[in-house]
Amino acid sequence: MRRSPWATLTVLALAQFIVVLDVTIVNVALPDIQRDLGFTTDGLQWVISAYTLLFGGFLLLGGRAADLLGSRRVFVIGLVLFGATSLAGGLAPSPGWLIAARAVQGLGGALLSPAALSLLTVTFEHGRRRNIAMGVWGGLAGLGGTLGVVAGGVLVDSASWRWVFIVNVPIVIALVAVTPVFVRHIAPHPGNRGFDLLGAVLGTGGLLALVYGVVRAEPAGWSSPEVVGCLAAGAALLAGFVAVESRAAAPLVPLRLLRSRALSTAGGALALNGAAFLSMFFLTAIFLQQVRGGSALRAGLEFLPMGAAAILAAVATTPLVTRFGTRPVQVAGSVIDVAALLLLSRAGAHGSYATTLMPGLMLFGVGIIAVSVPAQIAAVAEVAPREAGAASGVVTAFYQVGGALGLAVVTTLSTSRAGDALAAGSSQLDALVAGYHRGLLIAAAFTVVNLAVTAVAPRLAPSADQIAEAAAAA
Known part of the structure; x- marks a missing residue:
């Protein structure tokens, strides 16, 4: 049966879209989830961390499973698991139930995401068609992150926070139904059968x-x-x-890859980038609603300039890497991130959004991309082409895991600061602002450390072909 490769791309890109969407769509629903289920301030971060930890922790295993069991089979298993746990999360009666559902949802994402990428690279031959397909894939994934906060706001305000999870279910059912029609079966890899x-x-x-x-x-x-x-x-x-x-x-993490200075420093940079990003997103989503009194939809719309700035930065960063090399662009990105977080840390409960928050959010969107794009390129620049996928998987896992660990540190210290302020006689609003400011300053410290990591990274000047190969591996 002949299948259109562009129909295959549509199915795979939509699946990746909902995986990325679920990283951001939940953030604007956090205050409603906390109020409805009775989460503690410390416990609330597990709604994000449970997903990112399991996603990052099992991402490499998902890629290995796709090789051994067949990419389409693992893709469908991951989709079913993702959809079932989305429904379970939407019906959650307690904090423990929701955290467990989010954890298994992350596992589903870790199975379907690498399997989808494997199917995509087999469907499109190396060259122009694959580069176009990868551009669509990456563009939809980036759009998922940007639209997630707005979609979350619409669903929370018009229906309930539960719909930020339930909305995945009909999409997953449709994708599972059409996958056998539009996605061809890929035979399991005949090599080493180890399963770590x-x-x-x-x-x-x-x-x-x-x-x-x-x-x-x-x-x-x-x-x-x-x-x-x-x-x-x-x-x-x-x-x-x-x-x-x-x-x-057949290790999940080939330790020999980490001997590459380019890959190990890129992994460290992405881990710190993830820590800064998830921390800022988590804290600001709560700050916009609980401190500044905005609705979930308004919070989502107020994040849009950051997403727009990130999309523009993604377009501009690749030619900058070609011209100046990876390290100068990463250094500039880290400096921009520090400036953005310091700007955001001056925001208060009142004041104009356009002057107190939007400039910092837009700068942060630029800085995050200016760090992540050259780091992804550097990660695969010095490894053999046959190991580019494994190298990209390692640094992607670093990003997810770094984000979860950084969020834990920032949330703990932010909550501690708010508690100290309350004990000293501050109002609840002032205490929340103090906690928000400390959290952002700690996130800024992560970006300062990122400057130090980038300073010892090699300065690579990849060709346009190498950049295209890195984008495909990512």
């Missing part, structure tokens, strides 16, 4: 333990047995993960 499930469980379990320990540090104290035990368990599990990966025949 132990590595994925150890790595993700260690990260979950670390995040939980950081989150519990504020209410329980850093020296409490609970926190010390969680942090120690996390360190032990991650040490076990490294030991398993160093001996596995």
Whole structure:
């Protein structure tokens, strides 16, 4: 049966669209979720972190599963899992239920996303057609992040926060129905049949333990047995993960790749970039509603200039990398991020949005892209073409995991600052503003560290062909 490759692209890009959409669509619903389900301030961040940790922690396993079991089969499994847990999240009666649903939803995304990319690269031969397809793929993914906040605001204001999850269900049902028609079956890879499930469980379990320990540090104290035990368990599990990966025949993370200075510094830069981005997004979505009194839809619309600036920056960054190399563009992006976060940290409960928030949001959109694009290019510039997919998967996982860990640190310290302000006699509004400001300053500290990481990165000047290959691998 002959299938149109552009119909295949439509199915795969729509699936990736909803995966990216779910990273941002939930943010503007957080105040309503907290109020309806009775989340604590510390617990609320798990609605985001559970998804990103499981997505990042199992992303490489998802890619391996697609090779071993067949890309289309894993794609459909991931879609079904994503859709079922979206419904479960929309029907959640308690915080624990919603967090569990979000965690398994992240696992579904980790299965379908690399499988979709694998199907795309097989469907389109290397060259112009593949580059066009990758442009559509990347453009829809970026659009998903930008439209997510607006779509979330519309759904929350017109219906309920539950619809930010339930809206995925009819889309998933339609995609599952048309996948056998428009997406061809790809035979499983005949090579090594190893399946590093132990590595994925150890790595993700260690990260979950670390995040939980950081989150519990504020209410329980850093020296409490609970926190010390969680942090120690996390360190032990991650040490076990490294030991398993160093001996596995088909490791999730080929440790030899991390010997490349370009890849290891790119991974560090993306992890810090993820920490700054998720922290800023989480804090600002709550600030716009709980402090400035806006609706969910208004908060979504107020994020739009940041998304528009990011799209324009994505167009401009690639030629800048070609002309100046990766490191100067990354340095400029980090400096812009620091400036943006410092601007945002001066915003108060009152004052004009156009002068106190919009400039910082737009600068931040530019800076985040100016860091991430050259880092993605640098990550695959020095590895063999056959390992470009694995290298890109490693740094993507770094981004997701760095975001979750950074969000845990920022949320914990932001909440602590707000609590101290309340105890000192501040009003609740002033305490929330103080917590928001501290959180943004910590996010700014992440970007300062990113400057140091970028300073030791090699200065690469990739050709246009190398950049196109990097975009395809990403």
